[in-house]
Amino acid sequence: MAITKKQTKKRAPSHALFWTLLKETPGYDPQYKDVIKEGLVYEHSGGRTTSLSEMYTKYPREYSLMIEAMKGTPEQRKNRYEDSADLARKRVIAAICQWVDKLGYTFESQEAKVRYVIGIACRAANCGNFNAIPESRLSAIYNLYCKRNSVDINGNLELDFPVLPN
Structure with missing residues (x-):
């Protein structure tokens, strides 16, 4: 062959x-x-x-x-791309907030929760400044947390059974 x-x-x-x-x-x-x-x-x-x-x-x-x-000029570029980047940042925050709520975390205020969520996003992007995360990376983080949110963490008693040691 x-x-x-x-x-x-x-x-x-x-x-x-x-x-x-x-x-x-x-x-x-x-x-x-x-x-x-x-x-x-x-x-x-x-x-x-x-x-x-x-x-x-x-x-x-x-x-x-x-x-x-x-x-175009830097001002035209900023106006053109700033809206999509801002929307991507808001989507990431919303997806991670939903995941944090799903885990049952509680915070003293909404601002504390958002700060915590921004920290998670920065760690996920390996970046120290949330506003410096590129839009492509924001999209990847958003997709990751949407996938995490779609997984049921409660389980199903009819289908779940304990694994016995061999």
Whole structure:
């Protein structure tokens, strides 16, 4: 029996971020999206190409700079991404609070509970500042605690039986 290498088919990138940012550019018209795309690619590639895929493969530095330029100024970036990061932080706090409630912990105030929960999130992210946790990590922590919340910790008397020593 001959050993063969598993062949993997390389997919072309979708450029989803490019198309999303293109829709947010001032003066965008869906009828002229290809013309706008070609103009942006031509401008940022230094006149070398009008193909987005070609720019991605042959000129990756220029492609990255074009994406960063399309994201806008630091103020525009902050306004665009701050809402989603804030929502992710609130979701993490809510999921961990639900888990803490499920375990039966009690606190002297709601603020103490939130401080405790933020500490759990920081330990889970291995980060000292809750607001510095990246959004991707917040999403992972949220999913972890949603999974923990979905597990029943009470048990079922009909199905549970003591394990006897051998």
